Amino acid sequence: MDRISKAAFRRLPRYHQILSAYEGVGREYISSRELSEILDINETLVRKDMADLQIRGKQNQGYSISTLRLRIEEFLGLQDITEALVVGAGHLGTALATYVGFEQYGLKIVGVLDNDPERIGSMIGTHEVVSIFRLASMIQKHAIKLIILTVPKAAAQELTDIAVKAGVIAVWNFTPQELNVPDGVRIRNEQIVGGFMALSHYLKNVSDKE
Amino acid sequence: MDRISKAAFRRLPRYHQILSAYEGVGREYISSRELSEILDINETLVRKDMADLQIRGKQNQGYSISTLRLRIEEFLGLQDITEALVVGAGHLGTALATYVGFEQYGLKIVGVLDNDPERIGSMIGTHEVVSIFRLASMIQKHAIKLIILTVPKAAAQELTDIAVKAGVIAVWNFTPQELNVPDGVRIRNEQIVGGFMALSHYLKNVSDKE
């Protein structure tokens, strides 16, 4: 069975991104040392992560970049197509709905919904924005398992309830609302403002020292 | 000195968000039990976090919501104004540049830059998009310490170098590029696609079991 630690799991996207970049310029192998320096983590930790992924390196050369990248993709299920709806067609929803990079990871946006009559019917990339009232029916029609939630905080829980009832089992939550869902439904909270808070704390302490 | 664990630090934005919501509806106290249930973490952990923040609760009532919120804001420096530039005026840059919620945390966007002649001169919210060639001069003029980077991956490192040379010491990085910066410069990587990867892994394992 595929099992790695939570902490290692969080490193996989970062490994993946470096591997893709190196593969793009034709490199074949990368050492744990190099990976550790780019990511600013310990070298042994990289080797441990590789061992957890059941990837073996070559003495004197390091790890095969393509093997490793494919292994991460397999592990994360990036080779399957995941169809998703973008719920909320504001700037952030638009950014996510039109981001072409997602294709590479198997994420396919199949619809964009909003509640604003002015937006409904307009085009976002190749998608016509449809009414939020069609959320449940679209989920059922396409057997959607994942929604990308970019609506105002006040609407987040209600729309999640509707989506879950219609069959969704994963919510990528870009709202600051802590969502309540039944067991078996997975939430990923982006809470973008959290990133700023970390930097704000740093900036405050730098200036305190001056 | 203000010192809490890394893990506790990551919980602060989530506490803060709940406290704001409860304060908005007029609640005065919240127990560690309630916080732990909303966030789906252990009750003792909440109390330990409070102790780390040097916040004391009241027996039988819990923690004062406003005291706790203010303490978190103080700790994170959210009461100071942080001026920042949005570098890259695509959909994501636009979303971040126009997000009104940032004000509440002291984040003030003072400019938006892009390299596309079609975009330069257009308005994003109250900001006129200016040429990326003015990056260094704008940083110096406003004594900017933080940039919000939403440019294509290929441009990320070069623009970071320019910004750091001009005086920036914090980069909120929404590109997938791992940035290389001198000591003393803090990077926060958003790597949005990482959130999808976590969900993709979950979805894969759910369907494998069927």
Next chain:
DNA sequence: TAGATTGTTAATCGATTAACAATC
């Protein structure tokens, strides 16, 4: 061979949780 590198084990470090005393 010497050097570079992987892979593994044991030690250490950090975070979470259980247990329970204190108190309103």
Next chain:
DNA sequence: TAGATTGTTAATCGATTAACAATC
């Protein structure tokens, strides 16, 4: 008083790192 709750200590769990053997 009994019940609800905080606050703290010690135990446990999980993650990282140091040390070092193996090997190309």
